[in-house]
Amino acid sequence: MNALLQADAIAVTFGGLKAVDGVSFTLKAGEIIGLIGPNGAGKTTLFNALVGLQPLTSGKVVLDGDTVSGLKPHKVAAKGMTKTFQNAALFPDMSVVENVMTAALLRHDLAGARMRAEQVLDKLGLSPIAEADVADLTFPQKALVEMARALATEPRVLLLDEVMAALTPNEMDEVMDVIRALKAEGLSFLVVEHHMRAIMALCDRLLVVNFGRLIAQGTPAEVAANPAVIEAYLGHGAAGKEAAHG
């Protein structure tokens, strides 16, 4: 199957620092790829580069045959790729449905955006809290509303940035079930997540970055057995970070 997303030698430098250093990979329709690596490895910068929040120093991003690198984030979203934001950066003074509507306005007028937002909330089981203030939500509800907001832009590729950060294991299982259901409908995901249990359970493939470079890729089992990964990542603080979040 052809790649839906192709990242071709992406580089982002900040002054002399190569935050992302020539990363290439492909993502197929219906695939979930996990992006892992130690703190400061370049995961957030790579995510931001893919969706147009961070200009590339060099390289190219191609989404379903169209070059999207160089486009503003809303143009990349209109082409079908967007990301969630860490810590569910929702608008605190708006209701759940209004938060989701802000994203649906990318493709719809106000009335259409409300319909789209209601559809997405229904799909994620959030209709009962559509009119709730976001300030009153639980952590898993916030995670799902953040996903709903991204889904309201009708992406084909969704980048999930630590959506499970504050969740208990049971809550993580609920969110993973939602992600799997969306995958079954053909949506593709790139996932940054510090919970290794979630990464291992959810992802078809993993990309491992360290110092901005792709140091390994493969199935979760292959990556977990890769000595370079164990040295770079699992050997240096991953267990501690997992415990700190879990």
Ligand SMILES: Nc1ncnc2c1ncn2[C@@H]1O[C@H](COP(=O)(O)OP(=O)(O)OP(=O)(O)O)[C@@H](O)[C@H]1O
């Ligand atoms: N705007 C910026 N200006 C300068 N340096 C930056 C900027 N953003 C990130 N960096 C640096 O780029 C490198 C990669 O950072 P990035 O946040 O992408 O890593 P990360 O893998 O997402 O880390 P974490 O797991 O801690 O979120 C780090 O050395 C960071 O300090």
